[in-house]
Amino acid sequence: MPLHHRSSIRLVNAVFYARHGVHKEERRLGGRYEVDVELCFDSVPAAETDDLGKTVNYQRAYSIIEQVMVAEEPAALIETLAYRTAIRLIEELTVLESVTVKVRKRSVPLGGLCDYAEAEHRIEKR
Numbered sequence: 001m002p003l004h005h006r007s008s009i010r011l012v013n014a015v016f017y018a019r020h021g022v023h024k025e026e027r028r029l030g031g032r033y034e035v036d037v038e039l040c041f042d043s044v045p046a047a048e049t050d051d052l053g054k055t056v057n058y059q060r061a062y063s064i065i066e067q068v069m070v071a072e073e074p075a076a077l078i079e080t081l082a083y084r085t086a087i088r089l090i091e092e093l094t095v096l097e098s099v100t101v102k103v104r105k106r107s108v109p110l111g112g113l114c115d116y117a118e119a120e121h122r123i124e125k126r
Contacts, residue, residue, distance in 0.1 A: 006097065007043035009056045012036050016069040022076045026107075033078075034104040034116075035065050035085065041095045056093055064088050069103075078103045082121035090123050098124040 014037075019030040039056045046055035068085045075081050086101040093099075100122040108117045 005042045005044045006040055007047075009039045009041075009058055009061075010037065011039075011058060011062060011065070014062060014065055016066065018069050018074075020075050020078070020081065020105075027074055031105065031107045033069055033081070034106070035069065036102040036104075037061065037065065037085070037089065038100040039089065039093065039096055040098040040100075042097065054095070056095060061089060061093060064092055078105050078117060078119040079121070082119045086121045086123045090125070096125070098122065 014035045016033050016035065017030055018033050019027045020033065021027055021031070039058075039061060041056060043055055046052070065085055068081060068088055072084070075084070082101045082103045085103070086099050089099045089101070090096050100120065102118055102120045104116045104118045106116045108114050
C-alpha cells in the first residue's frame with residue numbers, strides 16, 4: 001500500500017504593526033495584527049536527505065507574510081489580508097500542498113469587550 005506523507009510547519013503569532021481597517025482612524029493610527037500560518041507539504045525528501053532546499057524555508061515564509069501585512073496596500077478587511085497572504089505563500093513556496101492563514105486583529109471597534117477578531121483562509125492544490 002503506497003503511503004502519502006504530509007507534514008506541517010507552523011509559524012505562530014507573528015506580530016506586525018500595520019495600518020489596515022475600515023475606518024480612517026484605524027488606517028491613520030495603525031494597530032497590532034497577529035498571523036498564524038500552517039504550511040503543509042510532503043517532507044520526506046527533506047527528512048531523508050536533511051536538505052533545506054527540499055523543505056519550506058520559513059524565513060522566506062515570514063518575509064512573504066511581512067510584505068503583505070506591512071509593505072503592500074492597506075486592506076479594509078482581515079479576510080483580505082488572510083487571502084492575500086495565502087495566495088502569495090502557495091504561489092511562491094512551490095513545495096506547498098496547502099496553506100492555512102489566520103489573521104487576528106486585537107483592537108476591534110465593537111463598543112464592547114472582545115479579545116480579537118480573526119479571519120482564516122485555506123488553499124489546497126488539487
